[in-house]
Amino acid sequence: MSGRPSEYRSRVVYTFSCEAELLERFKEVARREGRPVSRLLQELMEDYLKKHGRGNPAIPLDRWAEDKEFVAMPTLGERPNPELVKKLPDDLLQELRYHAYLWYELAGQEENRRRYERGVRG
DSSP: OOSSOHHHHTOOOOOOOOOHHHHHHHHHHHHHHTOOHHHHHHHHHHHHHHHHTTOOOOOOTHHHHHOTTOOOOOOTTSOOOHHHHHHSOHHHHHHHHHHHHHHHHHHHHHHHHHHHHHHHHO
8 A cells, every 4th residue: 555645546647748838828827826737637637528528419420321220319400200209219219308398498488588578678
């Protein structure tokens, strides 16, 4: 067992390259704010993973060419297609219903907000 704190036991050192001026500016801001550069970089990585960790929701066109049974989730901008809905697996069907509900609620809130603004201003 090492004498280092547990938070450092699984750490790695990683080398990367960037423009020297960018790194110097970054280090200067970190010094000015009293923040360790390594901690700031870790926070940036964590933020990036929160935003992109699930991957890009876009579906590559190859999926349609390679898999004739492949069905993508429809967008709410298109009219419902009963034949497409019949082909959706249960998990996608549930996800579609849930997202449609969220859009329905959000659209209703926005309509109400606009009506209220028109009434208040009008």
